[in-house]
Amino acid sequence: xxxxxxxxxxxxxxxxxxxxxxxxxxxxxxxxxxxxxxxxxxxxxxxxxxxxxxxxxxxxxxxxxxxxxxxxxxxxxxxxxxxxxxxxxxxxxxxxxxxxxxxxxxxxxxxxxxxxxxxxxxxxxxxxxxxxxxxxxxxxxxxxxxxxxxxxxxxxxxxxxxxxxxxxxxxxxxxxxxxxxxxxxxxxxxxxxxxxxxxxxxxxxxxxxxxxxxxxxxxxxxxxxxxxxxxxxxxxxxxxxxxxxxxxxxxxxxxxxxxxxxxxxxxxxxxxxxxxxxxxxxxxxxxxxxxxxxxxxxxxxxxxxxxxxxxxxxxxxxxxxxxxxxxxxxxxxxxxxxxxxxxxxxxxxxxxxxxxxxxxxxxxxxxxxxxxxxxxxxxxxxxxxxxxxxxxxxxxxxxxxxxxxxxxxxxxxxxxxxxxxxxxxxxxxxxxxxxxxxxxxxxxxxxxxxxxxxxxxxxxxxxxxxxxxxxxxxxxxxxxxxxxxxxxxxxxxxxxxxxxxxxxxxxxxxxxxxxxxxxxxxxxxxxxxxxxxxxxxxxxxxxxxxxxxxxx
Amino acid sequence: xxxxxxxxxxxxxxxxxxxxxxxxxxxxxxxxxxxxxxxxxxxxxxxxxxxxxxxxxxxxxxxxxxxxxxxxxxxxxxxxxxxxxxxxxxxxxxxxxxxxxxxxxxxxxxxxxxxxxxxxxxxxxxxxxxxxxxxxxxxxxxxxxxxxxxxxxxxxxxxxxxxxxxxxxxxxx
Amino acid sequence: xxxxxxxxxxxxxxxxxxxxxxxxxxxxxxxxxxxxxxxxxxxxxxxxxxxxxxxxxxxxxxxxxxxxxxxxxxxxxxxxxxxxxxxxxxxxxxxxxxxxxxxxxxxxxxxxxxxxxxxxxxxx
Numbered sequence: 001x002x003x004x005x006x007x008x009x010x011x012x013x014x015x016x017x018x019x020x021x022x023x024x025x026x027x028x029x030x031x032x033x034x035x036x037x038x039x040x041x042x043x044x045x046x047x048x049x050x051x052x053x054x055x056x057x058x059x060x061x062x063x064x065x066x067x068x069x070x071x072x073x074x075x076x077x078x079x080x081x082x083x084x085x086x087x088x089x090x091x092x093x094x095x096x097x098x099x100x101x102x103x104x105x106x107x108x109x110x111x112x113x114x115x116x117x118x119x120x121x122x123x124x125x126x127x128x129x130x131x132x133x134x135x136x137x138x139x140x141x142x143x144x145x146x147x148x149x150x151x152x153x154x155x156x157x158x159x160x161x162x163x164x165x166x167x168x169x170x171x172x173x174x175x176x177x178x179x180x181x182x183x184x185x186x187x188x189x190x191x192x193x194x195x196x197x198x199x200x201x202x203x204x205x206x207x208x209x210x211x212x213x214x215x216x217x218x219x220x221x222x223x224x225x226x227x228x229x230x231x232x233x234x235x236x237x238x239x240x241x242x243x244x245x246x247x248x249x250x251x252x253x254x255x256x257x258x259x260x261x262x263x264x265x266x267x268x269x270x271x272x273x274x275x276x277x278x279x280x281x282x283x284x285x286x287x288x289x290x291x292x293x294x295x296x297x298x299x300x301x302x303x304x305x306x307x308x309x310x311x312x313x314x315x316x317x318x319x320x321x322x323x324x325x326x327x328x329x330x331x332x333x334x335x336x337x338x339x340x341x342x343x344x345x346x347x348x349x350x351x352x353x354x355x356x357x358x359x360x361x362x363x364x365x366x367x368x369x370x371x372x373x374x375x376x377x378x379x380x381x382x383x384x385x386x387x388x389x390x391x392x393x394x395x396x397x398x399x400x401x402x403x404x405x406x407x408x409x410x411x412x413x414x415x416x417x418x419x420x421x422x423x424x425x426x427x428x429x430x431x432x433x434x435x436x437x438x439x440x441x442x443x444x445x446x447x448x449x450x451x452x453x454x455x456x457x458x459x460x461x462x463x464x465x466x467x468x469x470x471x472x473x474x475x476x477x478x479x480x481x482x483x484x485x486x487x488x489x490x491x492x493x494x495x496x497x498x499x500x501x502x503x504x505x506x507x508x509x510x511x512x513x514x515x516x517x518x519x520x521x522x523x524x525x526x527x528x529x530x531x532x533x534x535x536x537x538x539x540x541x542x543x544x545x546x547x548x549x550x551x552x
Numbered sequence: 553x554x555x556x557x558x559x560x561x562x563x564x565x566x567x568x569x570x571x572x573x574x575x576x577x578x579x580x581x582x583x584x585x586x587x588x589x590x591x592x593x594x595x596x597x598x599x600x601x602x603x604x605x606x607x608x609x610x611x612x613x614x615x616x617x618x619x620x621x622x623x624x625x626x627x628x629x630x631x632x633x634x635x636x637x638x639x640x641x642x643x644x645x646x647x648x649x650x651x652x653x654x655x656x657x658x659x660x661x662x663x664x665x666x667x668x669x670x671x672x673x674x675x676x677x678x679x680x681x682x683x684x685x686x687x688x689x690x691x692x693x694x695x696x697x698x699x700x701x702x703x704x705x706x707x708x709x710x711x712x713x714x715x716x717x718x719x720x721x722x723x724x725x
Numbered sequence: 726x727x728x729x730x731x732x733x734x735x736x737x738x739x740x741x742x743x744x745x746x747x748x749x750x751x752x753x754x755x756x757x758x759x760x761x762x763x764x765x766x767x768x769x770x771x772x773x774x775x776x777x778x779x780x781x782x783x784x785x786x787x788x789x790x791x792x793x794x795x796x797x798x799x800x801x802x803x804x805x806x807x808x809x810x811x812x813x814x815x816x817x818x819x820x821x822x823x824x825x826x827x828x829x830x831x832x833x834x835x836x837x838x839x840x841x842x843x844x845x846x847x848x849x
Contacts, residue, residue, distance in 0.1 A: 161639025
């Protein structure tokens with residue numbers, strides 16, 4: 001992975017010192033809260049219901065053991081001994097004090113971690129395919145480009161006061177594990193027959209109050225022009241994006257208003273007028289970043305591991321784990337191991353300091369010192385030899401990190417909701433816990449198969465409900481928590497927005513409704529169909545009827 | 553009269569402002585004036601013919617390219633921040649400097665805050681009317697907080713990737 | 726009936742106004758029957774810019790065992806997160822916490838008076 005050099009480190013140190021000085025000015029009353037708020041946000045510090053929340057950046061979801069151990073240390077020392085991994089692959093700490101924030105940033109900087117631009121109307125953390133460097137289907141490591149963009153975007157003097165937040169996701173595989181179609185800018189790498197790399201550029205996707213799937217505005221942008229083209233997009237957005245209405249300020253609204261073709265024309269004009277050579281990275285710098293991501297440490301081992309096969313045969317529980325929580329690796333004899341943060345009954349995405357340390361040890365010992373965060377709020381050990389998987393599983397199991405439920409009904413995405421978040425209208429965590437417990441029987445969960453349930457406590461949709469196979473949106477109906485169900489959404493390469501099933505349900509009816517939807521699926525499904533496939537073939541009627549026919 | 557800070561030789565210096573900012577409904581006094589873009593479009597030709605320096609104030613929603621042909625004759629372009637969060641003037645400043653080759657004064661007016669000093673200097677602003685009572689010394693310090701920068705902008709700072717290449721060159725790599 | 730709340734600047738803790746001082750337990754909050762007194766306290770609080778972030782008034786009502794905020798959101802602020810009973814103010818226990826936890830009846834959506842359309846009649 002990328003190693004920060006002296007320049008990168010000095011950036012973090014200077015930023016931490018700047019924020020320390022800014023906090024002092026605020027505490028002395030030299031800046032108002034209104035003036036301080038964007039500064040605090042651009043350093044990842046929100047004021048929430050109970051305390052400040054610090055959102056620590058995990059660029060393209062990549063961690064190593066040193067970083068994990070520092071996150072555990074910070075969680076323990078300055079918070080309540082745990083953290084929450086988000087749908088943006090960042091880590092949130094929910095009990096932070098402003099007076100500790102400068103010290104925390106200093107600590108994080110020791111392992112090249114920071115909270116730069118994880119909030120505010122600026123370019124946010126870059127996300128990428130969590131299988132980068134491990135997947136056989138990628139044409140390049142998307143993190144090379146994510147790191148290039150990250151540096152370009154950091155403290156960008158022109159783009160720090162945009163109309164609204166700005167999020168960019170990168171993938172280099174056809175299977176979309178980065179949800180690029182619902183991002184402000186989604187980037188997919190392609191390799192031509194001549195070997196040349198290019199980007200398919202999608203602009204104007206997004207979730208929230210007005211969800212959109214981003215249209216393609218450039219089919220094959222030569223990779224070397226990535227940054228100059230991004231600059232053109234950002235400049236058009238900065239100049240033309242709406243600033244009068246917070247709900248209309250994202251780039252998705254600008255693209256929808258102008259139309260994709262007209263928007264693309266604006267960008268093209270700006271791009272042609274610009275001095276591309278001043279922005280695009282020289283080959284030497286790209287090569288330097290690329291070299292940092294070069295695969296190293298893979299051993300040559302047989303594609304089939306006798307140890308692994310024997311363990312599966314001997315232990316049903318391990319076999320179940322292998323069925324659900326392993327993904328194919330490009331290197332023969334290796335696997336990508338999913339670490340579930342969705343033990344039924346627990347808070348989805350939460351991870352204790354002790355658990356972080358377990359993952360750190362496993363990453364260091366068994367995964368070439370790498371771990372990943374996925375936007376589905378789970379962790380990943382990307383490079384584990386099949387021979388080592390049984391040992392890894394035992395350690396994960398002991399730490400409560402081995403629920404064999406990846407992609408299944410209890411692998412729920414849920415935002416913190418009204419339990420923590422000042423923006424929320426309803427709670428999301430108890431809904432997730434109830435559903436996960438209802439379907440905790442692993443045989444039942446496997447029988448149902450892939451079913452992505454996504455829960456948001458408000459329309460901002462941090463829980464991605466618009467792209468859930470079953471989406472659940474918490475609303476406030478006369479002061480009570482009600483939940484609107486949607487069906488048929490997907491955040492993958494087959495992206496679609498969910499359809500509303502009917503009027504919102506009170507909290508105590510939600511799990512039962514999900515159960516009925518599952519019942520319809522099990523009744524109607526044909527061979528090989530996942531829940532989403534049955535819905536797409538059979539339509540909404542049967543699902544609607546199951547919940548609302550007896551809602552009289 | 554708000555304090556005017558000018559950026560000279562890498563530092564902010566407080567000084568007198570020879571310009572009078574004139575609202576659209578005010579009579580234009582004698583001497584150097586800054587007027588709105590709209591007013592410049594109707595009265596600019598006449599004013600430029602008189603013996604005084606003219607500056608134009610551009611609102612955040614107005615396109616600075618409108619002034620392209622007149623720039624050689626303008627002493628000041630004042631870019632407005634109606635609210636400090638409105639970052640359109642950063643783009644306008646860069647376009648003035650990098651695309652339109654404007655070499656005279658680019659001034660930040662409106663809700664201009666110390667904590668944006670480093671962004672403003674990088675985007676090519678060289679004069680500021682702070683709205684928060686901040687001083688020249690504070691602006692100088694704020695603009696120098698970062699030892700490195702990642703991008704090229706309108707200032708002369710070497711971006712990190714060029715620093716790295718320079719170092720590599722020096723090491724004979 | 727109203728109470729005045731804010732977050733403390735230095736640590737983000739939820740606090741409640743009591744006769745010019747700030748307390749951490751909702752049970753210790755001063756209760757205002759009189760709008761003018763409430764608004765005067767709010768104005769004083771808003772001047773404490775280096776102590777607090779965004780003070781605002783909330784509706785409260787009598788419930789079994791005490792007083793509770795009308796709004797569900799403000800009850801969460803007064804208690805803590807429902808998924809972690811040992812985190813937040815609820816962990817301190819006591820009768821007042823019990824009363825808050827068991828406050829029932831439909832809660833009005835937001836706690837902030839300025840966002841709630843006031844009823845035209847005299848109902849509270």
